[in-house]
Amino acid sequence: MSLRILHTADNHIGIPFARYPDGVRERLLEERFAALERIVATANERRAHFLVVAGDLFDKQAVPKAMVERTVSILARFDGEQVLVLAGNHDYHEGGDNKLWRWFREAAEGSCVLALSEPGTTRFSCDEVEVHFHACPCPSKHGEEHRIGWVADLEKTAGVLHIGLAHGNVEGLGLDAEQRYFNMTEQDLRAAGVHTWLLGHIHVPAPAVGTVGMPLFFMPGIHSPDSVKCSHPGHAWWLELDADGSCRHELLSTGALRFVRLKRELLDAGGIAALGAECARLDAANTLLDLQLGGRLKEVELAELRQRLDALKPAFLHLSCELDIAAVLDATAIAAKFPEGTLPHELLHALLDDAAHPGDAHDALEIIESLQRA
Ligand SMILES: [Mn+2]
Known part of the structure; x- marks a missing residue:
């Protein structure tokens, strides 16, 4: 026995x-x-x-x-x-x-x-x-x-x-x-x-x-x-x-609740859709979800993300979200930061046009802005 x-x-x-x-x-x-x-x-x-x-x-x-x-x-x-x-x-x-x-x-x-x-x-x-x-x-x-x-x-x-x-x-x-x-x-x-x-x-x-x-x-x-x-x-x-x-x-x-933290970098609509699919797989009613989202999105993508989050909120037992998402750099954004004819304006445009290295313009902007702060 x-x-x-x-x-x-x-x-x-x-x-x-x-x-x-x-x-x-x-x-x-x-x-x-x-x-x-x-x-x-x-x-x-x-x-x-x-x-x-x-x-x-x-x-x-x-x-x-x-x-x-x-x-x-x-x-x-x-x-x-x-x-x-x-x-x-x-x-x-x-x-x-x-x-x-x-x-x-x-x-x-x-x-x-x-x-x-x-x-x-x-x-x-x-x-x-x-x-x-x-x-x-x-x-x-x-x-x-x-x-x-x-x-x-x-x-x-x-x-x-x-x-x-x-x-x-x-x-x-x-x-x-x-x-x-x-x-x-x-x-x-x-x-x-x-x-x-x-x-x-x-x-x-x-x-x-x-x-x-x-x-x-x-x-x-x-x-x-x-x-x-x-x-x-x-x-x-x-x-x-x-x-x-x-x-x-x-x-x-023995437990019935889960705490889940998702830390994701969002760079495009595909990233938002993948996050949505990940959230859909969770047992929302019994989950406390904490989203920590970074990355860089176009204005329209950011709006889409916010809408999705608002829609998710009622399903989850609790949903908290930290958004640290920068705006994607385009011609309008460059013009707003640096007047035409200035070196940063020309440089950023040239980098933006280089389709083979999509991240370079953003990297350059970060360097320029850090120099400006210094
Ligand atoms: Mn103890």
Whole structure:
């Protein structure tokens, strides 16, 4: 019999999404909860023994009580043995009376939801599998040293599945140049002597899909995208583990929204049409699209582009656009800048007439204008 675990982390409930207009912000706030609901539903469908949240369930300590209660009520719908919720570096527990974790515990009382905000081992036995979870929560937002050292010193009972739970950077996986995020090396993780680690913090999943055997650690990545920095659909790990070291794992997709940034240089009508086709392939109703458009267009092409953008806007959940498009140089534009008979006027015309080198006139104009500014 294997132990079945659904492993999520970095749900960041309570991200304010303040830069978005009202309706969009609501949808983004709701998606953090909706993706968590999907995770609990999947865990129930697959009859998971455990649902593990490996830190940063909340975006910060200062989330409203109602948000904590709503989150716990979603997790409490889990039908399996236990939901284990580790304190991460955003929802850290510094010890003593911490409002977030007090509210969490109060809301979770009598349910299957367990806060792991203090280091320690929690033991379970289900379907003849004995499992020990060794929890290493974060006591602060930043930390130079990881919190997993004590696990190596533990006596590990044989025949028991030992699983470490921690939150922080893994060297080589994420960038932590200033050593601020409880950085763990593979050696540190291996030295702990557990079967595997269920980690959180890095918003991209690991190990790579197709990895065989028992990986040293799992990182689920954020459960639903929170910005253009997230290029995946949001993930969680489905794990089937045995104390003999056998392991089956499957990466699940759990998010319903996408943030997409398209950075394009537009030089003609063909470029505008290609951009239009690219946008048409996106799932507009569930996409926040950020266009960053540069290049050089004729006046009529620019008007066509603006019209297309106006037409796209209502279809997308959100569309923002940065236009940095210069005007194409033609006889009228040259005359407006340099009177006939002047050297730039003659030079630009000569270059414009040279069909074999279409970009030269624009390059020359840029040089002339930079000299004028100097
Ligand atoms: Mn984190």
